[in-house]
Amino acid sequence: MNILIxxxxxxNKIVQYFKxxxxxxxxxxxxxxxxxxxxxxxxxxxxxxxxxxxxxxxDLILDxxxxxxxxxxxxxxxxxxxxxxxxxxxxxxxGAKPVISSCELVETCFDKYVKNLSFAMDMKVLWxxxxxxxxxxxxxxxDTHAVEGNFAQIRKQRLEETGRLK
Numbered sequence: 001m002n003i004l005i006x007x008x009x010x011x012n013k014i015v016q017y018f019k020x021x022x023x024x025x026x027x028x029x030x031x032x033x034x035x036x037x038x039x040x041x042x043x044x045x046x047x048x049x050x051x052x053x054x055x056x057x058x059d060l061i062l063d064x065x066x067x068x069x070x071x072x073x074x075x076x077x078x079x080x081x082x083x084x085x086x087x088x089x090x091x092x093x094x095g096a097k098p099v100i101s102s103c104e105l106v107e108t109c110f111d112k113y114v115k116n117l118s119f120a121m122d123m124k125v126l127w128x129x130x131x132x133x134x135x136x137x138x139x140x141x142x143d144t145h146a147v148e149g150n151f152a153q154i155r156k157q158r159l160e161e162t163g164r165l166k
Contacts, residue, residue, distance in 0.1 A: 001026035002068055004096065006061065006075040006084075007052070008032050008039035014076065015042040029068050031061070052080050058087055065096040074099035081106045 003018050005011075008030040018028045019042070030043035033051045040046035047064055050057050065073060073096045075084055084091070085103035092098075100106065 001071045003028050004061075004065060004068065004070040004073040005030045005039075005043070006073065007077040007080055008043070008046075009034075009037050009076060010039060011076050012039045012042050015039045019044065026071070027068070029064065029070065031064065052077075052083060058083065058090070062090060062094050062096075065091065065094045070094075070096040072097050072099055078110070082110075 001022060003022065003026065005015060005018070005028065008015060009032055015028055015030055022028060027044040030040045030046045031049045032040050032046070033049055035048055040048075045068065049060055049064075061073075064070070073084070073091060075081055081100060082103070084098045084100040085106045088098050088100065088103075101109075
């Protein structure tokens with residue numbers, strides 16, 4: 001069994017784990033867009049590839065899957081999860097099974113608030129978002145938005161794409 005680990009980055013232990021578990025029964029192939037990514041050097045083989053946003057990225061990954069007889073492929077970065085889920089059939093066509101949830105589930109996980117607000121209302125659950133603001137002096141203030149009614153309560157902080165709290 002050959003495994004392709006996409007965007008390996010600094011996750012040496014994951015590469016080492018798969019190598020240990022596969023032993024002589026397969027190879028671990030890793031990719032990254034940087035030659036400074038240490039995890040690729042722990043793999044049996046590695047490929048330096050363009051960023052996932054570059055044209056031709058997916059075709060290059062599919063070529064690697066064919067060339068290396070990859071049985072399973074997974075990514076270690078969030079943005080690539082959507083790509084794997086959307087293009088699952090193309091991977092299957094070349095014999096590589098993406099280790100990925102459905103496209104809908106992947107997208108839901110990126111912003112649970114949007115998808116789950118209507119679910120919470122249907123289930124009669126009060127959904128609160130908490131906006132945490134750090135002032136110049138380091139104080140924390142909470143701005144809570146709530147839906148009126150007799151509901152159970154869930155409180156969840158939301159993160160912007162930049163990693164800053166909304």
